[in-house]
Amino acid sequence: CLKLLLLLQIQFANAEDKQEFQKYPTKAGRRSLSRSISQSSTDSYSSAASYSDSSDDETSPREKAQANSKGSSDFCVKNVKQAEFGRREIEIAEQDMSALISLRKRAQGEKPLAGAKIVGCTHITAQTAVRHLPPPLSLSPTGVPVFAWKGESEDDFWWCIDRCVNTEGWQANMILDDGGDLTHWVYKKYPSVFKKAQGIVEESVTGVHRLYQLSKAGKLCVPAMNVNDSVTKQKFDNLYCCRESILDGLKRTTDVMFGGKQVVVCGYGEVGKGCCSALKALGAIVCITEIDPICALQGCMDGFRVVKLNEVIRQMDLVITCTGNKNVVTREQLDRMKNGCIVCNMGHSNTEIDVASLRSPELTWERVRSQVDHVIWPDGKRVVLLAEGRLLNLSCSTVPTFVLSITATTQALALIELFNAPEGRYKQDVYLLPKKMGKTMEDLIDKNVNKYCRY
Amino acid sequence: CLKLLLLLQIQFANAEDKQEFQKYPTKAGRRSLSRSISQSSTDSYSSAASYSDSSDDETSPREKAQANSKGSSDFCVKNVKQAEFGRREIEIAEQDMSALISLRKRAQGEKPLAGAKIVGCTHITAQTAVRHLPPPLSLSPTGVPVFAWKGESEDDFWWCIDRCVNTEGWQANMILDDGGDLTHWVYKKYPSVFKKAQGIVEESVTGVHRLYQLSKAGKLCVPAMNVNDSVTKQKFDNLYCCRESILDGLKRTTDVMFGGKQVVVCGYGEVGKGCCSALKALGAIVCITEIDPICALQGCMDGFRVVKLNEVIRQMDLVITCTGNKNVVTREQLDRMKNGCIVCNMGHSNTEIDVASLRSPELTWERVRSQVDHVIWPDGKRVVLLAEGRLLNLSCSTVPTFVLSITATTQALALIELFNAPEGRYKQDVYLLPKKMGKTMEDLIDKNVNKYCRY
Amino acid sequence: CLKLLLLLQIQFANAEDKQEFQKYPTKAGRRSLSRSISQSSTDSYSSAASYSDSSDDETSPREKAQANSKGSSDFCVKNVKQAEFGRREIEIAEQDMSALISLRKRAQGEKPLAGAKIVGCTHITAQTAVRHLPPPLSLSPTGVPVFAWKGESEDDFWWCIDRCVNTEGWQANMILDDGGDLTHWVYKKYPSVFKKAQGIVEESVTGVHRLYQLSKAGKLCVPAMNVNDSVTKQKFDNLYCCRESILDGLKRTTDVMFGGKQVVVCGYGEVGKGCCSALKALGAIVCITEIDPICALQGCMDGFRVVKLNEVIRQMDLVITCTGNKNVVTREQLDRMKNGCIVCNMGHSNTEIDVASLRSPELTWERVRSQVDHVIWPDGKRVVLLAEGRLLNLSCSTVPTFVLSITATTQALALIELFNAPEGRYKQDVYLLPKKMGKTMEDLIDKNVNKYCRY
C-alpha cells in the first residue's frame, strides 16, 4: 500500500545531464512536499502555516513565482524557502538507508542510468531526496524539477503531471509510476512518448493491475516491470511498515489508548497482518473479517476471531480497513457504530469506507484536528473518521526510512534493468524483477543486515 | 512516573464556593497548558505559535492582563483565547473517563468535598479538566484559577506556586501534590497553612519519599496519603501507560522504525516492563540492565538478556532509562555510543542521563526538532537526545485518557477520605488508601470493566 | 498452586543424625514417587507398569517388605528397585538448580539445621531429591525415610502421614507442610508435638489460610512462616511455571493443537495470567472470566475479552479453571459444552470443576488414556475431562527444575530462620520471610542470574 519515489539518476547518470530531465508530480490529495518533509518537524518551522489545512497563505503554488538558489524556476512547490529545513531532514534520513546508499556508491562508477530521462509520479518525502540529491541542495531547489505541494486539488494533480511530461526540449524515456496515473496520462495525451520509452516501472497493486489489463488487451507498447509483487515490497512495505504506522497514525490523530480496545481489522493480507500483530501486542482485543479461506485460516491460527463485520460492528471501538475493495464499511454499518468509534483505512484505495454516504444533510461534520473529523448523527452519536477515509499511513504517520530504503532500491534496480537490457530481452509485457537483480538486491540488503542485525 | 492532576471539588463541593478556592501551579519545564491541551491538536490552531519553542509572542504570561468570559482575572495562562479550543479537547477526553465520571455523579448528591479548599500542583492536560468543569467553561477561564503555561522557567514555576498559596481571603485546607514541590514551598514559606490543613495527597515516588523522611524526622504536621503505591498507579500509570507512550514518544520525535533496532532498557520495574514489552512486540531486539536480582530474573524469564550497560553500549541504536536513579547513563557511555544512537528517559527524574556532562565546549548541540537535539562530537558522531533528558512520556507523547481517569479517581478518593475522616483516625503519618476506599475504587472501575471489556 | 518439597537438612545437619529423623508422606491422589520421578522417563523403565493406572502388581506398597541398599526398611514406596533409575533423574535435575546448590554449599560449613528434626508433607519429584541426597543414594533408599507412592488412596495418605509423625524414638521439632494436612493431623492426633516444635513452614494458599484462622482463634501454638506470599512463589511458581505447564499438560494428555482454539480461562491471577499468556502466544483465541475488577481490568488491558462463562460456554474448545474457588464450572455448564470440549483445572483445589455431578447414571465415563476421561452424554456428546478435575500441572506435566530450585530455596531459608531465631523473636503467629532472608535469597538468585542470564 505504501508508495514512494525513487530517483537515483543524478548519481547514476552524467552530472551534466542532471539539470534537465526529471519531473515529479505527486498524487493529488496525498502526502506532498511540506507535509512529508517531516510531519513531526513542523513545529520548528518559523511558520507552521504550511502544515495547517487552513493556511493563511491562500495563493496557489501554481501562481507563485519562485526560484531556487541556483536561479532555476523549473519546479512548483509551496514554499522554496523551506529548502534549508528540508535538507536537515534529508541528512537525518540518510543514516537509515544503507541499502540505497550502497547502490548509489556502486553506481557512481558505472553510471548505469546515464542517458536515462526519467519522469516519475509518486509520493515525495524527505527520504525520497536521499537518492538523488548532492548535499548542498535541498529538495525542490535541486536540478530535479519537482511539481508537488500538500493540498493539491484533483485539477492541480493533473496539471503537475502535465507540466512534467510536456516539457519543451526534453522527453522522458523511462516512466516510474506508482498508481498508474502518470502512465494513464501519457497514454491519453502523449502516446508518442512510448515510441522512445524503454519501459515503465510500476510500484502499486492498482497500477500493476492496469498494466496487466493493457497487456491482455494487446495495448501495452513498452516493457513494464511489476515491482509490487517482490518479496521486499510485500514484507517490508506492507507487513513491517504497517505494523508500526497503524500505531503511529492512530496515536498522532486520536491519542487513543490501545489496551483493552475492541478492534476489527477488515482483511488479513500482509497489511492486515501487520495491523493485527501490532494492536494485539499492545493489548487491543482484535478480530478480523476475511473472505479468502486460506487467509481466514491463517488469521484463526494466529489467534484472531474471524467474524462478519455486521455481527460485531456495534461493539467495536476501532474499525480498520485493509482489503483493497470498495465499500467494505457501508453507511448502514456506520449507522450502527457506537459513539466514539474510530474508523480508518490502511488499504489500497480511498473507497474502502463509504465516506461519500456520510456527506449527507442529516449528518454534521466537525473537523476537530487535522485529519480528524467527527461525523455527528442527529442523536448526538459521533464517529471519528480519520483522513477522510484516505490512507492513514500516508496521511497521518511517517514511513520508516529503513523500509523506504529497501523499496526504493528495488525500484532503482528495476529502472536499471529495463534501461540496460539488450534489445529483445523484454517485450511488450509485464515482468517481475529477474533473479539476477534479486541477487544484487540481496547483496545490498546483506549490507543492511550486517550493519543492523549481525553481531 | 506519570503525574497528573485531579480536581473534583467543584462537583463535590457547594456550587457557591467554587469561584474562590482552587489554584494550580504546574511543574516548571514540564508539560503545561497550551502544550498539553493537546499536542496533536496544535496544527489546527489559528496560530501554532504557542506550540513552538520559539514563539513570536515574547511577552511573559506573568505580564499579560487577561480576563475570562466571566470577567475573572484570577489566573495566569499563556492565551485565554484558546479556551474554546480547549473545551473541545475536554469533551473528547470525557468519553474515555467513565470511572471518574461515575465518581462525579455519585458525588453530586453527597458533596463529599463541600468546604474543602484545595491547592494543587500537578501537570495540566485536557483530561485534567474533565473532573471539575461544568460544560460551558473551558480550562483556564473557569472558576478554578490556574497558573500555568508551557515554557515556564524555574522562577516562573515558584512564582506560580506562590500565587496559588498566597491568596488574600482564601486559605487552602487540603494539598494535592505531585512531586512534593508545593508541599516543600508551604513548609518553607507558609507553615501556618498546616494549622488548618487536613492533609496532603501525594502522587509521586519522589514526593512520597520526602514525606516518609519528614515523618521519620517527626516533622510531618498533617496526615498524608501515599497514592503512588496503589495497584492502580503501579499497573495502569506505569505498566500499561508506558507500554504505549514509549512508542508514541519515540515516533513523534524521531520517526524511528522499531523493527530490528537494538535497544537497551535500563531498569526492569513496571515502567521498564512496559517499555520492553512494547518494543519487543514491534520487533526490536531488547536487552535490559537491572541490579535487583528478583527483577533481573523476571527480565530473564520474560526473554530479555540481562547485561551490563558498558558491555553493550557500542552496539545499541536506542538507550532508554527507567531506573529512578542518577547518572545511569554516564558521559563515558555517551562517548562510546555509535553514530545516530537515540537516548531518552522514561524514569522518575531528569537526572538519569548525565545531560549536564554534555554541555561542554567540545560538543555541539543542534536542535533539529522540538524536543530533539543532536549532540555532535568532534569526529562528527551524533547522539540524538530527546527532551533534554526529561521524561519522554510527559514531554513527547500524550497520556491515555483512560489511564488518567483511573489515577485521578484514586486521587479524588484519597482527598475525600482525608477530608471526611473522623478526628483521630489519621495521625501525622503517611498512609496508604484504606481498604474501604479500595472497594469504592473497585466499584468505579467495575463500571469501566463492564463498559470496556465485558461482553 | 504448585507444591513441592524441600529437605536440606542432611547437608545442613550433622551427618550422624541424618538416618533418623525425616519422614515424607505425600498427598493422596497427587503426584507421587514413581510418577514424578519423571513422567517422560517411564518408557525406559524395565517395567513401565508403575506408570500405568492399572498396574499388574496389585499388592499395596503398605504390605510389601522392602529394604534399601543399606538394609534400612524405614520407608514405604512402590518399588525400591527403581532407585538406580531415579538417581539418574536426580543428576539431570541438579544441573538446573544453582540457587539451591549454592545454599547447600554455603550451609555445609555452618550446618544451620544441625539438631533440626523435620517432618514434611509435600509432593515428591526427582528435583526434591537434589537437596538432600548424597550422590550414592537414590530417593527412597536414602536415610531419609519416605512414605509415598503413586495412586495412594485417601486412607493410604493419612496412613503415610501417621507413619511419619508417630515414630518410636524420634520426634519432629520442625514441620514443613504444603496444604496443611500434616499440620492438621498433628493438631488432631499428636498435639504434644507442638510442645517441642520450633515452627511450621507452610507453602500453600490453603495451608496459609488455615494457619491464619488458627492464629485468629488463638489456637496457633508455634510460630509459622507463610512462604506462599513471597514474590518468588507468586512469580516463579505461579506465573512462569504455569505458563509452560499448561501447554505441556494439554499436549501430553490430548495432543490438541492450540492455534485457532477457543479458550476460556476462569480467573486472572498469576496462574491465569501464565495460562493466558502462553495460549495466546500459540495462536489460541483466549477470553477470561474474573470477578475482581482490578484483575479484570488487567486482563482487558492485556487484550483478553472479559466474559461471563455462561455466555461463551457453548463455543469453547477448552475450559481452564484457575480461581481457587469451588464449582466454577457447574454441571449445567458442562451440559452446554460442545462435543469434544476439553476441561481441566490449574487452580488450587480439585473442586473447581463440579466433577461429582458428572458421576451420575445417565453419563458414561470412558478412560481413553491415563489422566484422560471421555464423559459421554446420552446424545453422544463427549466432554474430555483431564486428571478428573485435579491439578493438571501436577498430574500431567512436569515442574521445571529451575522453578523448583527457587521455591525450595525459599522454604529452606524459612526453616533455617525459624530454627535459629533467638527466643522470643517469633511468637505464636504467622510471619512472612524477614527482609534479611529476602536478601540472602537475592544473593542466591543472583548466582542464577549471573549464570543464566547475564552475558
Place this chain on the structure above:
Amino acid sequence: CLKLLLLLQIQFANAEDKQEFQKYPTKAGRRSLSRSISQSSTDSYSSAASYSDSSDDETSPREKAQANSKGSSDFCVKNVKQAEFGRREIEIAEQDMSALISLRKRAQGEKPLAGAKIVGCTHITAQTAVRHLPPPLSLSPTGVPVFAWKGESEDDFWWCIDRCVNTEGWQANMILDDGGDLTHWVYKKYPSVFKKAQGIVEESVTGVHRLYQLSKAGKLCVPAMNVNDSVTKQKFDNLYCCRESILDGLKRTTDVMFGGKQVVVCGYGEVGKGCCSALKALGAIVCITEIDPICALQGCMDGFRVVKLNEVIRQMDLVITCTGNKNVVTREQLDRMKNGCIVCNMGHSNTEIDVASLRSPELTWERVRSQVDHVIWPDGKRVVLLAEGRLLNLSCSTVPTFVLSITATTQALALIELFNAPEGRYKQDVYLLPKKMGKTMEDLIDKNVNKYCRY
C-alpha cells in the same frame, strides 16, 4: 518438514476394489505404527512394551504370522492385537479433521478415485487412518495392507517397500510418496510400473528436488505433482505445526524450562519462524543464523539477533537446526558447547547435526530416556542429543490432527487431479496443484474456518 499419509481411495473408489490395492511401507527409523498411533496413549496399553526401545518381544514383525479380524494376512505390523486400541485413537482424531471429512463426503457419490491403485510410502499415524477406514476396522487389520512398525531397520524399510510394490495380481497406477524413496525403488527395481502409472504425488522438499532433477535429465516418465510448495503445506505443516511441536518435543524429552533459556535457531524459513515464535513467546532468549539475506532481514525485523553460530555457541542452552542443509552443527561446535546444552533437529534431513562425528571412542554415549542421549566428553561435559539428530517433531511430539487434515486433503486433491486429468493435460514434468483444485481446497477449508473460527 512434516510428512504424512493420505489414502482416500476406499471412500472414493468402488467398494469392491478396496481389499486389493493399497500398500504402505514407512520410513525406516522414523515414526511408525505403534509409536505413532499415539505417543501419549502408550501408558494405557496392557503392555507398554511396544513403546519401549528395549522391547521384551524380540521377534521381528517380518517373522510373525498375524491375521486381522477378517482373516486377511496381507500386512505386516508389530502387534495386530492393538487394533482395537488404535480404533479409539482414530475416532478421537476424526473430530478435528473436518476438511478431510468434507472431501470424503463429497467423494462418496463421485468416486473420483474409482479404479485407482495407489501405493504410498509415508508416516503412519492415527490420523492417517481417518481418511480411509470404514468404522468397524482399525488400522492394520483393514483391507488396506500396511507394512510398518516402530523400530524398522534400514533393511526392514526397503523390505516393506518391496512387499508393497511387488504384489502378485495387483499393480499400482498411482504413487503417493513422501521423501522420494518409493519413487526411487520403483525406478530402480520395477520401472515397468511407470508404463501404466498415471502419476506421482510428492510431499517433501527432498522428494520434489529429486523429481525436478529427473525432469531436467529427461528421465521423468510420468507427470508428478509437487504438493510441497502449496501454501497450505508451507503455512500449516511448517509454520503453525512446528510452532507447537518444538515445545512439545522438547518438554516430552527433557522437561526443560523455556523461560530465560538461550536458544539459537539455525535457519529462518517457515520451520525456523515457527520455532522462534514459540520459544520467544515462552520467554526464551532467541537468536538465529541465516545465510539468505531476505530471511535474515525478516528475522531481524521480527526481533531476533542474527548471529554466526561460532560466535554464540559457547553460551547457548539449546541449539535447534531447521536449515535443510548438511552439517550445520559441526563436531567442532559440539566440542565448544557448554555442559548440558541440548541439541536437536527440526529441519528436513537427519544430517543437519554431524552426529556421525560423535560416534568416536573418546566420547561416551548414555541413553537417559527414550530419544535422549547424553554424549559425554572426557572432561565430564554432557551434551543432550535428541532423537539422535533425526526430526524432533516426528520422533518426539505428535502432529496436530488439524494440520494433518489440511495437508492430507491437499494430497488427496492432487491424486484426484492427476488420476482424472484428460489425456495430454499433464506431460512428463513436475506440476503445482492447479488453481481449480486450489479453489476446491479453499471450499473445504472454508468449512473448517466456519466450524473453527467464524462466530
